[in-house]
Amino acid sequence: MNFTSGIMLAFSLLSALWSSAVVGEELLKQLFKDTPKAQEMNYNDIISRIMNINGPLLNISSLQGIITGDYREHANTICSAGHKSCLWPSSHNKNIYVPYAFKSNYKRAHKALIMTSLFEFESLTCLRFKYRTREVAYLEFIDGIGCWSYVGPGKRTQEISLQEPHCVDVGIIQHQMMHALGFYHETSRIDRKNHVEVKIEHVVKGFEHNFNVKKSNNLVTEYDYSSIMHFGRYAFSKMPGLPTIVPKPDPNINLGQLMGFSKTDILKINKLYQCNVCGNLLTENYGSFISPHYPDLYPDYAQCKWMIRAPWQHKVEVLFTGINAMLLFWYGASY
Structure with missing residues (x-):
């Protein structure tokens, strides 16, 4: 039996605990228990958190290659204009495979959080992260x-530094990955x-100099x-x-x-790497989304993914407002 359908959905975020998600909540608590909480640090943005963590770096002479507090540049590489020398290569199937490895022995929960952060990129772009085998150019988490x-x-x-435990945070990981991309x-x-x-x-x-404009x-x-x-x-405020x-x-x-990358961050990745993907990130309090070609049938072989991000201790309410489905039965005979 083959099920082909078109759907239209509406969603809303409600400020209440989802009592049926106790198991999932406990799992998340285990992943996050060793990481600093944003509300405890009283920061409203990821870069301010990074700057606070990186404070000791600012006056260390051996790390003067770090620019605007959290990134380095390769010699003779132009990234600001989307130059091809600054892009990870595309494969024959149009996906972008980024090899990676772990140099440091991260705690199991921290490594899982890094992998979860990378998976969000995979869900909404044509980026694919593969464990490094023999690739010469690859990311190395340290x-x-x-x-x-x-x-x-x-x-x-190419090193990417995520110091335990403070840098192992979804927003910080995705920020540094945006630099790496x-x-x-x-x-x-x-x-x-x-x-x-x-x-x-x-x-x-x-x-x-941290406020210099890039071409x-x-x-x-x-x-x-x-x-x-x-x-x-208040970045770099005196x-x-x-x-x-x-x-x-x-x-x-x-x-x-x-929270992590924004809807436009994902749009930029897909434009820069010419990804042809179906789906998007939804972060608004209310909204709607529909499958391709609705109310016509869902395209063959299409794989669409929508990610709805809600703040901690909120629940997502999804309402199906329209559905157009066709059931196709195939009857076979044995001889």
């Missing part, structure tokens, strides 16, 4: 000093001045205030409560977030 990565792929072993911070976009005002006079002396084509996407790559309002970045035209727009 329990180094702080959280940092290179921008784009290199020609050999070829992305800079959102606040370095060439069209930044149209969307935010940078108050250099509020920046700690000697850290002004970029922006992949024809809107400026993303909620990107996992966006600086927080005084608590003194903003270094103010959104325009609405100064009250939230900058950055803690």
Whole structure:
């Protein structure tokens, strides 16, 4: 029997514990128990958390190659304009395979969290992460000093530092992976001045270079205030409560977030790597999505994935508002 259908769904996030998910909640608690909680650290964006963790790096001479607090650049590589030298290679089936390995002996729960973070990329893009066998160029996760990565792929072993336990966090892992895939911070976009005002006079002396603009084509996407790559309002501020970045035209727009990559982050990856995927990330409180060609039948061999992200201790309510299905029966005979 073959089941082919088209569907239309609506979803909403409700601020209440899902009592039937006790088992799943306990599993998540086990994964997260050794990682710092965002609410305990009182940060509103991932980059601020990273900067706090990487504080000791800023004055270590042996690590001066780290730029804007959490990334390094390969020599003679242009990433900001989407140059092919800064892309992981495509395979014959159009997927992008990124080999990886673990240099450090991460705790089992931390390694599982890293793998879960990578799986989210696989679910919504054409990226595929494979354990390194004989590949010369590959990512190597290390329990180094702080959280940092290179921008784009290199020609050999490429370290990505996720110090235990503080850097082993979904948002931080995905931020560093965005660097490894070829992305800079959102606040370095060439069209930044149209969307935010940078108050250099509020920046700690000697850290002004962290707000330099990069030559970029922006992949024809809107400026993303909620990107996992966006600086927080008080990044590198010389005084608590003194903003270094103010959104325009609405100064009250939230900058950055803690959950993980945004919808536009995924859009940028798919554009940069020319991924032909079906599905998307849904983060709004209310919304809807439909299968391809609805109300016609679901396309043959299509695989669509929608990921709905809800804050901790919220539940997702999904309502099927329309369905168009056809049941095809195949009768065989034996002789």
